[in-house]
Amino acid sequence: MESRAVKQPTRNPGPAARAANRQPPAAEGRARPAGAVTARTRLGDRGRSWLGHHREMAGEAVRRFLAAPMASGMTALVIAIALALPASLQLGLVNFQRAVAGWEGQPQISVFLHKRAREAAVTSYVEDLRADPRVAAVTYISPEQALAEFQQSSGLGDALAGLDANPLPAVLLVRPQDSAASDLEALAAGLRESALTDAVVLDMAWVERLARLTELGQRLSLGLGLLLALGVILVVVNTIRLHIESRREEILVVKLVGGTNAFVRRPFLYSGICYGLCGGLLAWLLVAVGVALLAGPVAGLADSYGSGYTLDGPGPAYLLGLAGGAALLGLAGAWLAVARHLRAIEPS
Incomplete structure (x- = not known):
């Protein structure tokens, strides 16, 4: 008699069997190959470092x-x-x-006025010059003051006292705001254009030195x-x-x-x-x-x-x-x- 193997019917494994056959996560983690880990550094961390x-x-x-x-x-x-x-x-x-x-020997312009210039016109002209931003100060010297200073400095007081009339005109001593040669020339040219001025003298030698x-x-x-x-x-x-x-x-x-x-x-x-x-x-x-x-x-x-x-x-x-x-x-x-x-x- 031939023996026949009895084929047992296959059954689906239960939850317990599946849990027993499943490997724990720790075993899977240990099974991974070791390697280098690459990390990116943020821009802020680089700046702080x-x-x-x-x-x-x-x-x-x-x-x-x-x-x-x-x-x-x-x-x-x-x-x-x-x-x-x-x-x-x-x-x-x-x-x-x-x-x-701040020295008195700084560049200045001597303005000799006409002898026939009226006092009111001279006063108005002086005020206009003092209001000019290019002018730092204006000093008015009358003909009488000019004659007295000349008598004292020259030693010819007795000879000048015999004159019938004062030959010296009124003088304006103009002290400019800026000592640059070009600015002084421009200011002197403007002073010469006035109808009250007879002559304008600018000592450019001192300025150039x-x-x-x-x-x-x-x-x-x-x-x-x-x-x-x-x-x-x-x-x-x-x-x-x-x-x-x-x-x-x-x-x-x-x-x-x-x-x-x-x-x-x-x-x-x-x-x-x-x-x-x-x-x-x-x-x-x-x-x-x-x-x-x-x-x-x-x-x-x-x-x-x-x-x-x-x-x-x-x-x-x-x-x-x-x-x-x-x-x-x-x-x-x-x-x-x-x-x-x-x-x-x-x-x-």
């Missing part, structure tokens, strides 16, 4: 500056002396121009400033070069781990700014001390001439200009030093 590194490098530059007070102070003092020289010359030029502007002297001072100040600014940059370049050489091994390690040139350059740039800023502050202090030492003698000299002139010292705007300009020079010097010497430091 960039600013944070700048703050850190600025603080480190200040700490390194204060860690060697003698060497840092000597370098800053050299920068200060180099900046104080052109700054003092520029401030002296400004004080000179202010002193000349003053203009040439002022131009000479300005060019000397500019040339000296450029030359000493170059000296400041060279001082900072040499100082930052020594810093780079002293941190050569540190730079090599930073580059080996992937640090960029901008990352390596940053602390040295802040060191240059620190040297320049301290040098600018010391330069302002030197100029202020110099002005304080000269203020007394200058005031005494002005009093002997009957003037209340005083020296103008370096104010807050001068401080900001010196400190800011010195900081920029320090930054430029540090950039040049890093750009030149950082290329030579590369990991082999």
Whole structure:
């Protein structure tokens, strides 16, 4: 007899069987192959990191500056002396121009009036000149005053006393607002067009001497400033070069781990700014001390001439200009030093 296998009917597995056959999620997670995970950095995080590194490098530059007070102070003092020289010359030029502007010998125009000019017309003409924005002041000298001054200055009082009539006309002394040669010529030409004027005399020799002297001072100040600014940059370049050489091994390690040139350059740039800023502050202090030492003698000299002139010292705007300009020079010097010497430091 043939034995026949009895085919059992297939049944659907129940929920319990399906749960038993299912692998736990932990097993599936352990079965995944391990690999690197890529994450994206947001723009805001990059900006905060960039600013944070700048703050850190600025603080480190200040700490390194204060860690060697003698060497840092000597370098800053050299920068200060180099900046104080052109700054003092520029401030002296400004004080000179202010002193000349209040001096009685400044350019003026002598207007000789017609002898037949009526007094009312002359008075109206003087008022019109005083209202002119190009005119700073007008002084009227009558014929009698002119004759008296001439008698006193010439020593011919007895001879002039015998004259039947006064030969001198009335004179207007016009002090212009601006001492530029072109403006003075234009004002003198306008005065000659008046029907009351007989002659107009303008002392252009004094004006030209003053203009040439002022131009000479300005060019000397500019040339000296450029030359000493170059000296400041060279001082900072040499100082930052020594810093780079002293941190050569540190730079090599930073580059080996992937640090960029901008990352390596940053602390040295802040060191240059620190040297320049301290040098600018010391330069302002030197100029202020110099002005304080000269203020007394200058005031005494002005009093002997009957003037209340005083020296103008370096104010807050001068401080900001010196400190800011010195900081920029320090930054430029540090950039040049890093750009030149950082290329030579590369990991082999």
